[in-house]
Amino acid sequence: MSVMGLGVGLIGIGFLIAAAYEAVADALGTLDASLIFAAVFIVLAIALFGLASFRWNRRPRPMLARARLGVVAEAIALAQTLIRKDPAKAVFAALVLGAITEYTRKRDADHTD
Incomplete structure (x- = not known):
């Protein structure tokens, strides 16, 4: 009907x-x-x-959120393994990532002005 x-x-x-x-x-x-x-x-x-x-x-995507969570979990597991095996490499990687982050933030701040 x-x-x-x-x-x-x-x-x-x-x-x-x-x-x-x-x-x-x-x-x-x-x-x-x-x-x-x-x-x-x-x-x-x-x-x-x-x-x-x-x-x-705009629909919710639970699979995408789980995939991102999985990537973060794998990165944390890799970092833990790296720290356990050779802490000096972990410190060096942290310094390099910090320098890259600082460079990109400064570059973004210069472009917005």
Whole structure:
């Protein structure tokens, strides 16, 4: 029954659009009415597509969060192994990463000014 109701509702909307088209065509001419209706439907389609894309991109992604957590866990495990085997290499790696971080922050601060 709901599908039939939806179908009848869509048929009603189709007749309303046809009646609106005939009214605009009587007032402005068939070519102008066709262009107006085409433009309205294109703008409506773009708006609906934009809304759907926005909602799709904002949906929660639990698998992505778990994947990021897995990468962090692997990096921590690697750091622990590196520290246990040779602490000097871990200190050197920390110094290099700190220098890279400082360089990128300073560069970003210079570009924003």
